Every structure is written in C-alpha cells, then in structure tokens.
Amino acid sequence: MKTTRTTLALGLCLLVAHAGAQGCMATIQKTGLNIGTSPDYPPYESLDANNKIVGFDIDLMTAIAKQMNVKVNVIGQSFDGLIPALLARKIDMIAAGMTITDERKKSVNFSLPYFSGQNVIVVRKENGATRTLANLSGKSIAVQIGSAQEKLAQGVKGGNVKSYNLYTDAALAVQTRQADAMIVARPVAQQFLKTYPDLAITGMLNKIDTGLAIRKDCTDVQNRVNAAIIQLRKSGEMDALVAKWFK
Amino acid sequence: MDFNLIWQNLPYLFQGAAMTVKITALSLVFGVLLGTLVALARLSPLRWLSALALAYIELIRGTPMLVQIFLIFFGLPQLLQHPINEFLAGVIAFSINSSAYVAEIVRSGIQSIARGQTEASLSLGFTPTDTLRYIVLPQAFRRVVPPLVNEAISLLKNSSLLSAIAIVELTRAAQLVSSRTFRPFEMFLAISVMYLIMTLSLSFVANRIEKRWRVA
Numbered sequence: 457m458k459t460t461r462t463t464l465a466l467g468l469c470l471l472v473a474h475a476g477a478q479g480c481m482a483t484i485q486k487t488g489l490n491i492g493t494s495p496d497y498p499p500y501e502s503l504d505a506n507n508k509i510v511g512f513d514i515d516l517m518t519a520i521a522k523q524m525n526v527k528v529n530v531i532g533q534s535f536d537g538l539i540p541a542l543l544a545r546k547i548d549m550i551a552a553g554m555t556i557t558d559e560r561k562k563s564v565n566f567s568l569p570y571f572s573g574q575n576v577i578v579v580r581k582e583n584g585a586t587r588t589l590a591n592l593s594g595k596s597i598a599v600q601i602g603s604a605q606e607k608l609a610q611g612v613k614g615g616n617v618k619s620y621n622l623y624t625d626a627a628l629a630v631q632t633r634q635a636d637a638m639i640v641a642r643p644v645a646q647q648f649l650k651t652y653p654d655l656a657i658t659g660m661l662n663k664i665d666t667g668l669a670i671r672k673d674c675t676d677v678q679n680r681v682n683a684a685i686i687q688l689r690k691s692g693e694m695d696a697l698v699a700k701w702f703k
Numbered sequence: 704m705d706f707n708l709i710w711q712n713l714p715y716l717f718q719g720a721a722m723t724v725k726i727t728a729l730s731l732v733f734g735v736l737l738g739t740l741v742a743l744a745r746l747s748p749l750r751w752l753s754a755l756a757l758a759y760i761e762l763i764r765g766t767p768m769l770v771q772i773f774l775i776f777f778g779l780p781q782l783l784q785h786p787i788n789e790f791l792a793g794v795i796a797f798s799i800n801s802s803a804y805v806a807e808i809v810r811s812g813i814q815s816i817a818r819g820q821t822e823a824s825l826s827l828g829f830t831p832t833d834t835l836r837y838i839v840l841p842q843a844f845r846r847v848v849p850p851l852v853n854e855a856i857s858l859l860k861n862s863s864l865l866s867a868i869a870i871v872e873l874t875r876a877a878q879l880v881s882s883r884t885f886r887p888f889e890m891f892l893a894i895s896v897m898y899l900i901m902t903l904s905l906s907f908v909a910n911r912i913e914k915r916w917r918v919a
Contacts, residue, residue: 536882543885563885598869602882618789618869619879625867632777633786 480674484548488527491517492547494535496622498647499701500553500666503532512701513551516570517668519693523684534621536602539563542671549677550669553641555604565672567681569665571698575605576645577659578630578638586637587659598626598635604664605639624648631655643702705886709893712880716890719876720897726790726872727859730797734858735851737798738805743835745810756806763803769864772796776868793865801858808850812843845916852909856902873897 493513495501501511509530521528531547538550542564556566579586586592593614599606601619609617618635620626627648629635641664645657670678688694744756763771775796780786787795816839824834866875877894881887 536878537887539885540881540887559883601878606882619875619882620869621867628777629869632780634776634780634789 479676480548480671481676481680484526484677488529489517489521489524489549490547491528491530492538492541492550493530493532493552494538495532496624497535497553497644499643501551512571512697513553515697515700516688516694517549517551519688519697520681520684523687524680535600536621539669542669545671548671548674549681553644553666554669555641555664556667557604557607559607560669563672564669565675565678566667566669567678568685569667570685570694571666571702573664573666574642575608575639575661575664576642576657577661578627578640578645578649578655579636579658580630580633581654581656583636584656584658589659589661591659592637595636596634598629598638599623599640600626605641608661609639627652627655705889708880708884708886708889712890713893715880716873716876716893716897719871719873719894720901722870723859723862723872724901726793726797726865726870727855727862729794730801731855731858733794733798734801734805734854737802739809739840741802741806742809742813745806746813760803760806763800768796768800768861769867771800772864772868775799789865789868789870792868793862793870797858797862797865800861801854804854805851808847808854809843811850812847813839815846816842848909848913848916852905855909856905859901859905860898 493501493509495503495509495511497511499511500513501509504510509532514530517528517530533541535552538547538552538554539560541547542550550564553571554560554566556569560566577586577589577592586595589608589612592609592612596616596618597609597612598618598620599609600623601621603623606617606619609615618626618629620629623638623640623644626635626638626640630638631652631654639661642657642660649655649657668681670681685694688697741756741759744752745760747753747756772793776787776789776792779792779795820838820842821834824838825831829838862872863874865872866878869875871879873894877887877890881890884890
C-alpha cells in the first residue's frame with residue numbers, strides 16, 4: 457500500500473516536472489487558454505443582456521487566441537482574486553483592463569501594453585475644481601480594492617481612501633455623497649457618467665498602460681501573446697477593436 | 704506559505720480587530736435595548752402595537768444583512784440628502800438587524816416566566832410596570848443569556864459584511880493586505896484564528912456569567 461502511494465507521488469512529481477519542462481503552451485494547446493476576468497468593468501468587460509461576458513478584452517483575447525491557434529475559455533471572478541488565481545494556476549492569463557504596475561510585476565509578467573489610458577478624478581458636479589491629487593488632500597477617495605487607482609489614492613497626503621469591492625460601489629458612494637471623489641480609469645468613467653449625470657471628470661492624472669498578466673514561468677506563452685499583439689496592430693484589427701469599444 | 708507576511712501585517716490586522724470589536728459591542732448594546740422594546744411591544748395587549756412589532760421582526764429577519772447594510776449606507780444619505788459616516792451606517796444597520804433577533808429571544812424569555820409570578824406580584828399590589836421591572840425581566844434576562852451570547856457571536860462574525868462599505872474591520876484589513884501582496888490564504892488563515900479567539904473569549908465570559916447567575 458505504502459509503495460503504491462510512493463510510486464503515485466513520484467509519478468505525480470514527474471508529471472508536474474514534465475509539464476514544466478515543456479512550458480505552458482503545451483498544456484494550453486490541450487486544455488485551451490483559460491482567461492480570468494472581472495466582468496464588472498465596462499467597456500473592458502461586462503455582462504450583456506444574456507449574462508454573457510463581453511467587452512474589449514474579450515474580443516481582443518478571441519483575436520489573440522485565434523493567432524495562437526488555441527481555444528479560449530473566459531472565467532469571470534472578482535478583480536482582487538485574479539492574481540492569486542493566476543499564481544494558483546487556476547487561470548493561464550488575466551485580461552481585465554489591468555494596469556501594468558511595478559508592484560504587480562513582482563508577481564506576474566505582463567504582455568506588451570495593448571491599450572493606453574489615463575486615470576481621472578470624478579466628483580459630484582457641485583464640488584467642481586478637483587483637478588490634481590493634491591486637491592484631494594483631506595477628502596475621502598473612493599476606489600476599487602486592489603486596483604492601481606487604490607495605490608494612487610494611498611499616495612495622497614491627508615487623503616482618506618475607501619476601498620470598495622466593485623468600482624460601481626465606489627461610483628455610487630460618490631453619487632450618494634458618501635465619498636468626496638473617485639479615482640478611476642477614464643474609459644470606465646466615461647461609461648458610468650452616462651448613468652450618473654450629476655458626476656463629472658474634473659481632473660486628468662497619470663497615463664496608464666493596460667496589459668495581459670501571465671505567470672512568470674510561462675514565458676513561452678508571453679512570447680506568443682506578444683507576437684499576436686504585434687500582428688493585430690499591424691493588421692489594423694487592434695485599431696478596429698479600440699474604435700468599437702472606446703469610441 | 705509565508706508566515707512572515709502575517710507577522711509583518713499583524714499590527715494592521717489588530718487595528719481591524721479593534722474596529723470589529725467596537726462595532727459589534729456598540730451594535731449589541733443598541734440591539735438589546737431596541738430589541739427589548741420590540742419584545743415588549745410584541746407582548747403588548749394592544750393589538751396594533753403587537754402587529755407592528757411582528758411586522759418589524761419579520762421584515763428584518765426575512766432580508767439578508769448585506770442588503771440591509773447597502774440600504775442604510777447608500778439609501779439613507781439619499782433620503783437625508785446628507786452623507787452619513789460609514790461607521791455610523793454600520794452601527795445603525797447592525798443595531799436594527801440585531802434588535803429583531805434579540806426581540807424574539809427576550810420575548811421567549813419573558814414568556815418562560817410562569818404566569819403565576821405576574822399574578823402573585825399584581826395581587827401584592829405591584830403595578831404592571833413594576834412587576835415587569837422587578838419580577839419578570841430580571842429573571843427573563845438570566846434565562847436568555849445563552850441565546851443572547853449566540854446572537855453576540857453571530858453579530859461579531861457578520862461584521863465581516865461591513866467590509867463591503869469600506870469599513871476597515873478585520874476582514875477588510877485582510878482583504879486590503881492581500882490585494883497588495885496577492886497572498887490571500889495567509890491573511891484569511893490569520894484572521895480566522897483572530898475571529899476564533901474573539902468568539903471563544905465571548906463564550907468564556909458568558910459561561911462565567913451563567914455560573915454566577917445560576918438560580919439555586
């Protein structure tokens with residue numbers, strides 16, 4: 457009995473070692489590319505009327521997977537759990553409008569940036585003139601938990617950062633006067649400003665690059681994805697997708 | 704596993720735990736006060752008052768706590784056209800929620816006191832209010848200590864729901880650390896132990912109270 461178990465464990469070790477040696481592409485070719493995303497971030501990704509995950513990231517991943525000649529499975533979950541899920545090998549890649557930051561680079565690799573945006577300050581219209589981060593001193597700042605904007609808000613001297621599970625909760629907090637301002641990526645802000653006419657973008661902050669996050673040991677996947685992104689840029693497909701979702 | 708991560712962030716987690724204790728304790732005090740009033744209303748001979756109390760209890764018990772928290776936190780400021788601090792919103796939501804459960808606990812306690820005691824007290828010339836105050840309630844409260852402790856423990860654990868409105872209690876503290884370090888497992892393991900220590904302490908204190916109050 458004991459021998460069987462040892463053999464089994466040994467075999468498992470070998471199997472894992474084997475998979476590692478072959479790189480991540482081999483597994484992905486068999487199982488398909490498992491994409492993790494947080495479908496609460498339009499226009500990057502959200503649920504449509506049929507509860508299907510749609511958005512810029514999803515179209516982009518479909519195009520990239522086509523270039524790589526693999527199937528793609530989209531898995532929706534909460535944003536702050538995405539990197540842990542990637543590290544735990546539950547997913548192969550994160551496509552979630554994720555900003556490339558030095559802190560995240562310590563844990564994961566990023567693809568070439570596929571979209572450049574900007575962080576903005578959103579306040580109630582009547583509060584106006586909140587143009588810079590310094591203007592947020594002494595104010596409460598709503599952000600999404602685990603986001604790059606949260607990090608930015610934490611750098612505001614005398615600011616009171618309030619981290620919500622969803623950026624929509626953060627937006628609602630500003631709308632209901634529970635927070636003074638919100639820091640969020642501009643394309644996302646433009647989406648919800650359509651629903652909240654009493655809110656406005658008053659400050660333009662730093663530029664941000666969005667990338668796909670890939671596990672560090674999967675450099676073969678990273679190379680293939682980068683090649684696909686370059687190809688999509690050349691063919692004009694990338695521009696078409698940007699025009700479709702960010703117009 | 705990276706236990707260093709737990710040690711490094713322990714002071715921050717303790718701050719979260721302090722917030723958890725503060726909110727739970729405050730809400731429990733208000734919950735017991737409000738709940739006792741609701742229980743008395745429920746037992747009132749006035750039909751409409753009793754019906755109102757019943758409706759209140761069913762409304763609160765029949766809706767999820769998280770929904771109540773969101774209703775208070777996002778709804779109340781809309782209604783008042785004035786922001787309310789999330790700590791206050793949390794205490795209000797928790798006190799209201801707790802009061803419904805406490806009301807039923809206190810009601811069962813009061814009803815468990817033999818009717819003869821009230822009759823005896825009244826026939827000795829006590830007013831109904833004094834009968835309640837000196838005869839019935841003190842005995843009832845002794846009997847309901849165990850279910851009240853239960854309520855306190857569940858309130859303490861449910862306070863993790865307040866993380867959703869950005870109150871940095873124990874669960875939010877852990878979420879914030881793990882969203883920075885991408886290591887949720889260590890943090891949630893640490894706070895599980897911390898919650899357990901808090902609930903076990905509550906049980907311990909409750910046992911002491913029960914022993915001391917035990918009626919011969």
